[in-house]
Amino acid sequence: MNNMTREPSLYPNRIRQWRMALNMSQGRLAALTGTSQPQIDRLEKGERRLTMDWVARIAAALSVPPAALLEDAPPPPQNYRHSAAIPALLPAHVPPVRTAPPLPRDVPVMGTAQGGPDGVFHLNMTDGPIDWARRPPGLVGMTSIFAIYVEGDSMVPWRQPGELVFVQDGRTPAPGNHVIILTRTDDPASPPHARVKKLLRRTARYVELEQYNPHEVFTVPAEQIVCLYRALEWSEVLGL
Numbered sequence: 001m002n003n004m005t006r007e008p009s010l011y012p013n014r015i016r017q018w019r020m021a022l023n024m025s026q027g028r029l030a031a032l033t034g035t036s037q038p039q040i041d042r043l044e045k046g047e048r049r050l051t052m053d054w055v056a057r058i059a060a061a062l063s064v065p066p067a068a069l070l071e072d073a074p075p076p077p078q079n080y081r082h083s084a085a086i087p088a089l090l091p092a093h094v095p096p097v098r099t100a101p102p103l104p105r106d107v108p109v110m111g112t113a114q115g116g117p118d119g120v121f122h123l124n125m126t127d128g129p130i131d132w133a134r135r136p137p138g139l140v141g142m143t144s145i146f147a148i149y150v151e152g153d154s155m156v157p158w159r160q161p162g163e164l165v166f167v168q169d170g171r172t173p174a175p176g177n178h179v180i181i182l183t184r185t186d187d188p189a190s191p192p193h194a195r196v197k198k199l200l201r202r203t204a205r206y207v208e209l210e211q212y213n214p215h216e217v218f219t220v221p222a223e224q225i226v227c228l229y230r231a232l233e234w235s236e237v238l239g240l
Helices: 015-021 026-033 037-044 052-062 234-238
Strands: 107-109 111-113 121-123 131-133 145-149 164-168 178-183 193-202 206-212 215-221 225-230
Touching: 015 037, 015 052, 026 037, 026 052, 164 178, 164 225, 178 206
Parallel strands: 107 145, 111 145
Antiparallel strands: 107 131, 111 121, 121 193, 145 164, 178 193, 178 225, 193 206, 206 215
16 A cells, blocks of 8 residues: 655645646647746646746736636636637636736846845845846836845745745835835944834834744834835735
8 A cells, every 4th residue: 555645735826727627738838838848847736936927927828817826716617618719718707818928027126035034134225136027917017116035934924935025115014014124233334124024013113023934023113114115915916
């Protein structure tokens, strides 16, 4: 008797379910997305992180909304089949995605985590971007957009290590929002520290923040705060 169990998926998604519902092979999906069949297999198994670029490319190839590929999205309807020639056969809640030019890689990535248990990193708001990210569908036409890379696991499961957090400068955070908080350091010549956390409370004297892993709730005095940015949720980034 085989007692071996399958390893849980690191990055679960619904790519395989939609591909099979459309009677499409991995090779065909690979050709439509400009990659290899083994890469599609790894993405389907959750062995590779499903980045925003992969979401946009695979969703367009399968003619489904980007959000349909996410883990918590509903599965394809039973006996679902799609024909580009008969769009009326698509269920009302799964509108077809029109073929469009690739979204521009014009979002500046202004910082990345530097490691450490407290999740401290620096934003390069004065030195310029360290990278450029592809603009997600929900941010088309928006101004004052930037992103940061997340390293470490202090905010898992909200964001995994290596994922991007998108921000629109000027949006006021409210309790319950995830935020990027910039705080002063002891060295006036040093750039401010920045942390990605969840905002629980904000008063004239302090802000109360939460991190997930390990779980901790702490306060930051108002006089130490340089800036507080509201992070955009995936639903906003995808334009849902």
